[in-house]
Structures are given as C-alpha cells and as structure tokens.
Amino acid sequence: MESVLKKHFGYSAFRPYQKQIIEHILDGNDSLVVMATGSGKSLCYQVPPLISNKTAVVISPLISLMQDQVMALKQRGIRAEYLCSAQIDSTVQSKAESGIFHILYMTPEKASSVSNSFWSKLLNVGICLLAVDEAHCISEWGHNFRVEYKQLDKLRDVLINVPFVGLTATATEKVQSDIIQSLKLKDPYLAVGSFDRKNLFYGVKTSNHGSSSVFEFVEEILKCVASSGSIIIYCTSIKDVEQISKSLLEAGVKSGIYHGRMASKAREESHRLFIRDEIQIMVATIAFGMGIDKPDVRHVLHYGCPKSLESYYQESGRCGRDGIASNCWLYYNRSDFAKADFYCREAQSESQRKAIMESFMAAQQYCMLRTCRRKYLLEYFGEICAYENCGYCDNCTIPKKEIDVSKQAFLLMACIKSCGGRWGLNLPVDVLRGSRSKKIVDARYDKLPFHSLGKEVSANWWKILASQLISFGFLTENLKYKTISVSPEGMNFLSSCTPDHQPPLLLPVGEEEQQNAIGGGRDFNMDFLKSEGLSQEELELYKMLLGERMSLARAAGIAPYAICGDQTIKKFVLTRPSTKARLANIDGVNQHLLGKYGDRILQSIRDLSKGLGLSLDVVSTLQVVNNQKICTASYHPKELAPARFQAWKMWHEDGLSFQKIANFPGRSAPIKEQTVVGYVLDAAREGCVMDWMRFSGEIGLTEDAFINIEAAILKVGSKDKLRPIKDELPEEVSYTHIRTVLAMQDLGLTRDALLANHRPSNEANDCSIETVEIPKQSYISSHVESKICELKEPVNCMAEHLSSQGESKAVSGMQDFDDQHSLRKRQKVDPHKNLISVKATEDSIIEWLGNFENGISLSDIVEHFKGSTAESVAHLLSCLESEFVIYKKNDHYKLL
Numbered sequence: 001m002e003s004v005l006k007k008h009f010g011y012s013a014f015r016p017y018q019k020q021i022i023e024h025i026l027d028g029n030d031s032l033v034v035m036a037t038g039s040g041k042s043l044c045y046q047v048p049p050l051i052s053n054k055t056a057v058v059i060s061p062l063i064s065l066m067q068d069q070v071m072a073l074k075q076r077g078i079r080a081e082y083l084c085s086a087q088i089d090s091t092v093q094s095k096a097e098s099g100i101f102h103i104l105y106m107t108p109e110k111a112s113s114v115s116n117s118f119w120s121k122l123l124n125v126g127i128c129l130l131a132v133d134e135a136h137c138i139s140e141w142g143h144n145f146r147v148e149y150k151q152l153d154k155l156r157d158v159l160i161n162v163p164f165v166g167l168t169a170t171a172t173e174k175v176q177s178d179i180i181q182s183l184k185l186k187d188p189y190l191a192v193g194s195f196d197r198k199n200l201f202y203g204v205k206t207s208n209h210g211s212s213s214v215f216e217f218v219e220e221i222l223k224c225v226a227s228s229g230s231i232i233i234y235c236t237s238i239k240d241v242e243q244i245s246k247s248l249l250e251a252g253v254k255s256g257i258y259h260g261r262m263a264s265k266a267r268e269e270s271h272r273l274f275i276r277d278e279i280q281i282m283v284a285t286i287a288f289g290m291g292i293d294k295p296d297v298r299h300v301l302h303y304g305c306p307k308s309l310e311s312y313y314q315e316s317g318r319c320g321r322d323g324i325a326s327n328c329w330l331y332y333n334r335s336d337f338a339k340a341d342f343y344c345r346e347a348q349s350e351s352q353r354k355a356i357m358e359s360f361m362a363a364q365q366y367c368m369l370r371t372c373r374r375k376y377l378l379e380y381f382g383e384i385c386a387y388e389n390c391g392y393c394d395n396c397t398i399p400k401k402e403i404d405v406s407k408q409a410f411l412l413m414a415c416i417k418s419c420g421g422r423w424g425l426n427l428p429v430d431v432l433r434g435s436r437s438k439k440i441v442d443a444r445y446d447k448l449p450f451h452s453l454g455k456e457v458s459a460n461w462w463k464i465l466a467s468q469l470i471s472f473g474f475l476t477e478n479l480k481y482k483t484i485s486v487s488p489e490g491m492n493f494l495s496s497c498t499p500d501h502q503p504p505l506l507l508p509v510g511e512e513e514q515q516n517a518i519g520g521g522r523d524f525n526m527d528f529l530k531s532e533g534l535s536q537e538e539l540e541l542y543k544m545l546l547g548e549r550m551s552l553a554r555a556a557g558i559a560p561y562a563i564c565g566d567q568t569i570k571k572f573v574l575t576r577p578s579t580k581a582r583l584a585n586i587d588g589v590n591q592h593l594l595g596k597y598g599d600r601i602l603q604s605i606r607d608l609s610k611g612l613g614l615s616l617d618v619v620s621t622l623q624v625v626n627n628q629k630i631c632t633a634s635y636h637p638k639e640l641a642p643a644r645f646q647a648w649k650m651w652h653e654d655g656l657s658f659q660k661i662a663n664f665p666g667r668s669a670p671i672k673e674q675t676v677v678g679y680v681l682d683a684a685r686e687g688c689v690m691d692w693m694r695f696s697g698e699i700g701l702t703e704d705a706f707i708n709i710e711a712a713i714l715k716v717g718s719k720d721k722l723r724p725i726k727d728e729l730p731e732e733v734s735y736t737h738i739r740t741v742l743a744m745q746d747l748g749l750t751r752d753a754l755l756a757n758h759r760p761s762n763e764a765n766d767c768s769i770e771t772v773e774i775p776k777q778s779y780i781s782s783h784v785e786s787k788i789c790e791l792k793e794p795v796n797c798m799a800e801h802l803s804s805q806g807e808s809k810a811v812s813g814m815q816d817f818d819d820q821h822s823l824r825k826r827q828k829v830d831p832h833k834n835l836i837s838v839k840a841t842e843d844s845i846i847e848w849l850g851n852f853e854n855g856i857s858l859s860d861i862v863e864h865f866k867g868s869t870a871e872s873v874a875h876l877l878s879c880l881e882s883e884f885v886i887y888k889k890n891d892h893y894k895l896l
C-alpha cells in the first residue's frame, strides 16, 4: 500500500484513517467515510484499484469535478476516465467495460441509467469498489439533496459483493444513518474524522449590501489579490455575482464568473481558467460548490449569509486544501436572514422544510456569534470541543473594542418603540438621522423627540449597533415581515433610562476594527513560509519555481497543481535537490512527475539557486508533520494544554532555558525541569516549530546517543514501553533522550534534524554520484552490538555465504524456512559480522532489501555490502531510487 502511495501519489505516509479504510475496502467491506474537506478521502478509493488491479467506479455529482480528477489522476500515471453526458469520446464506455481503467467516474444519472450488460461485463473483469462521493446528497436531511442520488440503491442489487463506500465531509449523525440506509450499506466500517480544518482562519463581517457595500467588499477583495493564491467569492444571487465581477473589472482586476444560468460552455471555460491559474478570482454562486479540487485556494469570501451551515463548511472548505494557512471570511447583512422562505421553496416535504430551516438558522447564528467560531462549527457537527478559544478566528483573535453605547442604544430603542415596531430598521434610522421623507412626514415621525438626534453618525453605524442589540437580545427581528421591535430585555433597559441618564451599556461597536479585517493585505502563503523560517532568497526561489510550474502546466495544457502542490514546491526550495534520487525522495513527487518533468525541475532548481546564491542539496530542519497543522507563536494548537503551550513559547520565542522556565518567578511554585522538557516535546508533537539542534544541545543528546537509541528501538521492536529500550542503552542515556528520539521519529524526522539548520553537502557534485554520509565504524555502540550479536543463528551465515556467491535464488529458498522474525534478527546482526565481502549490484541490493518489510538504513546496507565501497553502494541506491524501484522513508530504504 505504501509503495503504491509513493509511486503514484508521491506521499510516503497515509493520513489518519486512510489505511484502515483502504484495508476494509480490500477486505470487501462496505464503509462510510465522514471526514473533513481536504482530509484525503479521495485517496481511499483511488488506492484500492491500483492494488487489486480491478476498476473502481466512483459516483460524483459534478462533471467539472470528474474532469479535474481525471486530469490529476492521469498526471499520476493512473488510467482514469469519466462517463457522462459530457463525454465526447464514444469509445470510453466499451473501453471501460473491458476493465482497462483503474478509476471510472460516473454521474449518478449515468450510473443508474447504464445497461445491466455494462455492469455484468465490468463485473466479469473485476470491480474493486463502488464509491459514492458527496454521499450526503442522498439524504433528504443533507443540505444538498439530489433526487438522482436516490436511484443509486438499485446498483446494490446489480453489484452484489462489490464493496460500497459512501464519502462525505458534512454529515450529522442523522444524515449518516440516512446514507447507510439509502445506499443499503451492510454493516459498514464507519470512519468519522475530525471536522476541524486547523489551517483555516474564520471571520465574519457585517455589511449593508447597498452599492457602497459592494464597493467596500471589492476593496477587501483587492487586498486579497495582493497576496498569492486563488480566491473564490461566493454570492447568494446571480445579480451579486455579476455586480461584483463588474466592480472588480472597473477596479482593474479580471475575474471569472460561474453560475447556473450561464451556458455550460462558458461555465466550463471559466472553471478551466481558474484551475489553470489563468485567473486568480472566481466569483460564483454555490453552483461552483462541491468538489472544487484546487488545493491552493487561499481565500474563500462569502458575500451574503449562506443557506446552511453545512454548505458554509463545504464551501469554505475549498480553501487551503494543501494545508497552508488560508482565510475564510463571511460578509453578511441582516436582510440575508429574510431568505428563509426562498430557501424553503426547494422543500418537497415538511421534514425537508424543517431541515432547511434548521440549517439556515444555524448559519444565521454563526454570523452573529460572539464566541469562538471554530468551536461553534465543530459542535454543530457533533464534535466535542474542550476549549473556548481556538486562537484562530476573528472572535478569538481580533480584539473587539467595547464602547459605552448606552446613549445611542437608548435613542435607537426608544425610536423603534415609538415607531410602533411596524417597520424595518431603515425607517427608525432615517428618523434618527433627521430624514423628512414622505413616509416619515406622513406618519408624523418628524415630530418625535428623537428626530435628528443621531445625524452625526452614519446610517451604517446605526445598523451595526442594531445588529449588536439584536445579538445581545435587546431587539427582536421578524424575518418574515422584516420588522424590528424592542424585546422584553430591551424594554427593561428602556425603563431604567431617562433622556438624561442611561445605565452603562458596553458593546463591541467599532467600525474601524471591522475595517481591514478581510485579507488585510497579507500574503498568507508567503507569511506561512516566512513563519517556517524561509530566507528572503528562498522565498524568491519559491516564487520563481511557481512560475516554472506555470510554464510547464501551460505547455501541457493542465492545471499547475496537477504537476505538484505548493507544499511540494516548498520542499524543493528547502532541499534544493541536485539529483533525481534526491528529488524522488521528496514528499509529493511521484514516479510520473519524476519521469516527465524531473530533468526540467532539477535544471530550474540548479539555475535559479545559482542565481540566488543558494547551495544545493541541503538538509532541512523543517518539521514535516501532519500537513493540516501550522503552529506558530500566534496560533495555539487546541489539543495542547495552555501550560504546555506557554512553556514552548517561553523556550522557543523568548529563548529561556528549561531551568529558567521551571523556576519562572511568575509560577506559584517551581516545577521540575524534566516536566518543562516534556511540555516542550508535547508542543513539538502538536506541530509547534522546534529548533531540534538547540533542544538536543540543552538536554545533552549527542549524535552517537541518538544512533544508539535508534538501534535499541529497532532491537526492542516496540515503542510502547521505554524501560526495555533504556535497558539496551548505556547508563548515561536518559529517558528524556529516548523520549526525544521517539518524538522525532513520530514526526518523521531523522537524525539530520539535529545537525545544522541547512547543511550544504559536497558542493562539487557530479550529478551522477549522490553525496552520502559514510557511516561511522561505531554506528551501533558495542553495548547494543554485543546484545544484538547474541541473536545470531548459524543458518544465516550459510545464507549470507550463498548470497555472496550470487546464488540469491537458493538463498530465498532457504529463507523460506526462516520465519520473518528470525530473518530480521539475522539481517540486523550480519552487517557487523560479515566474514565474506558481499558485493553490491542493483540485483543483489533489490534481493536483499526484499527481506526488510520495514526498510533498512543506509549504514546497515553499507555494512552488509562490505565488498563494495560506500560510495558505490550509495550510487547504486541513488540509481534505484531514481528509477522508483526503491524509496526512502524515515531514512530507511524500502522496495517499492
């Protein structure tokens, strides 16, 4: 499974749940996968066909999405096609029947209308799964119910014994059981991941939705344009789409538009330009919603309250799918809340109407929320949040200055009351601002004592005050009749006021702090890269490589992200590989990319780095952790208790020693230094940036100790208990040292992270020979070595001898007698006790690596093939890596 992952997708590790889901599918079980947008659900149905060599049929609701996915899969050397009304190649169906595609996408209409003979032919050659993507569309309780999905249950009777997999990012428990029932899933494996998208910043801003609001909004968009990355603007009406796009054009920025009333050709063209980065902004209705698979969207801005919280989660989820910090802002006006009836018109039953209404109310509440937005979103989807403050939404980060608005609140509420609660908000605001419109004069509101008393402040300010009074419960809005009245709480307040005196009322009503909130002109991508320690030259190189990728994509007529993602480009920048083997080793580089673009990419890296004065082949200390985490001093990962985060901040940010932190005067009592070390390690595990060199220096972890610990862990074969590992090690190696190595291993870091930040390799590099470290003689301490050697078995010496004589087949035969475990022990021992000098050839290395399911380190390989120099072993390994015969994971070589 991991070989397939590296070969086709370029990744060296599965994300949470992926492996289990794939295993269940391969075992023939049904599954229901409910995982956040961008969490990697697609991979769960894309890997099984590559392992089983049978076709995966994937039902997907959108033609454009299918086309994008097929394009991206082809770039990974995977045979994929789609079948639907838009398919112009008439041979695809018959090719599909013959089973030549790994993955076949179909719309639900096509899947339920295609003949039974199609299915039986395909069944004959083999179907490994039927995946129903965006499975919530099958549920009437889902926010995007589609009648076509209801037909899919028929397939259950045709595709007997084919595992069915439903996948969705948004399903409450009710929707989950609806999916299980509707798709007739049999005892499904349920994988429900967290809904949390840690790299997304959530924020909300109010607007008046007049022409000035469009102007203001466009200003905000322009700030985002200044940063790199794509932008999606979601509007609730076609009119808004057109108006915003027009205003953007007037401001000199071209955008694409996408809505249901456009001809399909125009829509496709718009979509194509967007995913190929030919236009940066897409202004769209929710028709441009589900399944937009562009990983580098940096901003999703909503103009208008969405129709449900589920659709907001789904649409905002298009943002930052590559794990890089991204921005989701919602710009709403209270008049949006009056659209409930409009949305309910879609309902075909009372229960649907109720469902629509409930999720619309949840969206409204999200708009008016004063507490943590992430917590609210997660709890809506049934996730338990132990924290109150996520540190990464507007309510948790942007200080809301509270001012005393008692006088203005009194005026507004008294005016609303005097107007009899029969009007919307505009009229009382106009009265306060001194209007003598016909309506006002006819109703004699110009004679009210409040008339003209509020003309110093803008109408917009009064409206912002009104929304605060609504959300604090002083005013009540009737959304159906669009009227506003004073609530009982508001009446209480009024009764405690006189025209000269009002009790203090502090509310967050400042226009300025709301200004500049969206985007704020920040270049999120660049900020993120800077926070990860990229130098100015490296940032330059990053931008240049983005340009190179764009040229390659233009020449190939594909989207740049289909070549490789921004995260992969970042790794090119940090490691600046000079050989194909080094390039192949980078997460995100698959075999197809290496074969097709490898030379050109290497050439660009070489030339551009030279121009910028950057050396090649660097080892980076950058943490490669769960790519959804970005933890810097300004972002507190919520799984991390405040004490741990604080300790990490003091150590990382303020540069204090562990001893100083332990005895910090601000504490009620000193804590143990070891406790502080543990806290900082926990923070690192949660993704906080770490200087491992400094850390190991402070705890006295030497490179030799590191190597010994690695060997001891390998020997013990389990990381669950520290004691057995400690017993294998010399006295001076402490538990803290062991914990540190374990933490680094869990984070996918190698011993290299202990070395200098960027360690240039041999500059005089002939590209054909990879520069490698020559293993030290004492790679495993004599203490560990002697214990390992006790395991030696005579039969293995014989196997070794035969292998050196080139009789590898005979060796394999003998090894069959050996169980896997003892074989591994033998191989661990042999490198240090070889009597005969084994020579390395490509074949002998492949043969030997085949014995190590979990891979083996370079030092052990060099030790084993003593008959060859370390350089030639390294060279052979490098060749095998570039040919994608072997690959490296956690510094261990494995067969692909």
Ligand SMILES: Nc1ncnc2c1ncn2[C@@H]1O[C@H](COP(=O)(O)OP(=O)(O)OP(=O)(O)O)[C@@H](O)[C@H]1O
Pocket: 011, 012, 013, 014, 015, 018, 035, 036, 037, 038, 039, 040, 041, 042, 043, 168, 169, 291, 293, 295, 317, 321, 322, 565
């Ligand atoms: N194991 C992995 N390692 C690194 N990246 C991965 C891994 N699995 C998936 N990805 C990447 O994560 C991104 C999101 O994956 P994917 O499109 O499958 O998400 P999804 O869960 O289907 O999202 P949505 O619900 O929004 O459609 C893709 O760019 C994908 O290549």
